[in-house]
Amino acid sequence: MADIFKEYEGKLPQKILTDLKQFMPAKASQTKIKQICEQVVKEYNESKADPGECIGNISAESIGEPGTQMTLNTFHFAGVAEMNVTVGLPRIIEILDGRKELKTPSMEIYLKKPHSQGTDIKKLALSIKETTLDDITSEFQINIVDLSVEIMLDKQIMKDAGITNTIVANALKKYTKGYNLKQQDDSFVIKSKSKDANLNDLYKIKEKLKPVHLKGIKGVTQVLPVKRDNEYLIITAGSNLKDVLKLDVVDASRTVTNNIYEIADLFGIEAARQSIINEVFGVIENQGLNVDIRHIMLVADTMCNSGIVKGITRYGIVSQKSSVLAKASFETPLKHIINSALIGEVDPLDSVVENVMINQPVPIGTGLPSLVTKIKK
Amino acid sequence: MAKQTFDIKNHLLVPKHTKVSDKEKKLILEKYSLSVFDLPLIKKNDPAIKDLDLKPGDVVKIVRKSATAGESIFYRSVINV
Numbered sequence: 465m466a467d468i469f470k471e472y473e474g475k476l477p478q479k480i481l482t483d484l485k486q487f488m489p490a491k492a493s494q495t496k497i498k499q500i501c502e503q504v505v506k507e508y509n510e511s512k513a514d515p516g517e518c519i520g521n522i523s524a525e526s527i528g529e530p531g532t533q534m535t536l537n538t539f540h541f542a543g544v545a546e547m548n549v550t551v552g553l554p555r556i557i558e559i560l561d562g563r564k565e566l567k568t569p570s571m572e573i574y575l576k577k578p579h580s581q582g583t584d585i586k587k588l589a590l591s592i593k594e595t596t597l598d599d600i601t602s603e604f605q606i607n608i609v610d611l612s613v614e615i616m617l618d619k620q621i622m623k624d625a626g627i628t629n630t631i632v633a634n635a636l637k638k639y640t641k642g643y644n645l646k647q648q649d650d651s652f653v654i655k656s657k658s659k660d661a662n663l664n665d666l667y668k669i670k671e672k673l674k675p676v677h678l679k680g681i682k683g684v685t686q687v688l689p690v691k692r693d694n695e696y697l698i699i700t701a702g703s704n705l706k707d708v709l710k711l712d713v714v715d716a717s718r719t720v721t722n723n724i725y726e727i728a729d730l731f732g733i734e735a736a737r738q739s740i741i742n743e744v745f746g747v748i749e750n751q752g753l754n755v756d757i758r759h760i761m762l763v764a765d766t767m768c769n770s771g772i773v774k775g776i777t778r779y780g781i782v783s784q785k786s787s788v789l790a791k792a793s794f795e796t797p798l799k800h801i802i803n804s805a806l807i808g809e810v811d812p813l814d815s816v817v818e819n820v821m822i823n824q825p826v827p828i829g830t831g832l833p834s835l836v837t838k839i840k841k
Numbered sequence: 842m843a844k845q846t847f848d849i850k851n852h853l854l855v856p857k858h859t860k861v862s863d864k865e866k867k868l869i870l871e872k873y874s875l876s877v878f879d880l881p882l883i884k885k886n887d888p889a890i891k892d893l894d895l896k897p898g899d900v901v902k903i904v905r906k907s908a909t910a911g912e913s914i915f916y917r918s919v920i921n922v
Binding site: 480481712729739768771 | 843844845846847849851852853854855856858881882883884887888889890903905907908909910911912913915917920
């Protein structure tokens, strides 16, 4: 039986083949199996999109119609401490436009055992969260008479975050060149070494010190341990996948971010494509809508065609169109027409929009094939 | 916290990339009647093909895990950055 299936390996997708093997009656004879397989191949070939079928249009309609039913709001994360996630239509637009700055960047950090079973999960989550000087400071005081800045530290917060005075002192050293750093019991005093220091400089150094990184992963502003399918993982607000993957408690093979560009930089264009599919499909599924995943695959393939992620905007994939008229019909028509007039661009009129514009048959479906004469030499 | 080094090939999102031999490349291009750079592109310094030692014009075979087909084969040609 296995020999017969081997014959069909190039002709049918792997999934259909495994289904065939699974559901084939055990008593079926060789000829019957062969007949069934032939029929499946026939059906499969008939279900393929025909050459010239406008699949892009079908995808646009299929994603666009359910899109009208999607929510326009961002939601609070299951009622837990102020964590927001962009969902629904705004998120879809964000992904398909290929935005680099996301509204709510976020990571899903999977952990290795035993932490995935809940050991030390809270401590671990807190150690990933970024702590800056501003977070552990109760007050910044500027002493006008002494011309010094005093940083009052909150002992309780420091203890919770596991930060000692030495860590703070080491971190501050880098940023306070030209200043004297004096450590007192629960405060640091910064004073300029030069005599002609003025108040302006003090303000500047104060503002400069506020975001000094003390502990955790840069960019991660919030952490939330959650349980999903008998496993604990950490969801974060703020994304820095590169640094998270370096931690040895993290199961790096499954940890992901929702920032497509970060994925593309770290894992390459194919991973970015898969990530676009996962993200868009996730949103649509989350909203209780039903869109065939093939439509999303088509969009993702188009966005990743040129080796880098390009959004569906006039700066992204639309700018790659060969036709001037097609580009002009999308957005900012005057700009496109003037630019191509300046360099004497020629429109070959071999796509859809430009032919609609000048009232000609469009090259889709039965309009696609044309007659070519073969000239004998 | 202790550090680890991670090979991105083991990541769930990264499919398997392999170099296509010249003979196979010719067959592919003939089958779809394309020239090399009509294929979808991949940058030479793409993290997933960094250690394959490719030059522009080479073709990479990618075996994707697909939700609909189980496994699907895709080709990309390598370009300079």
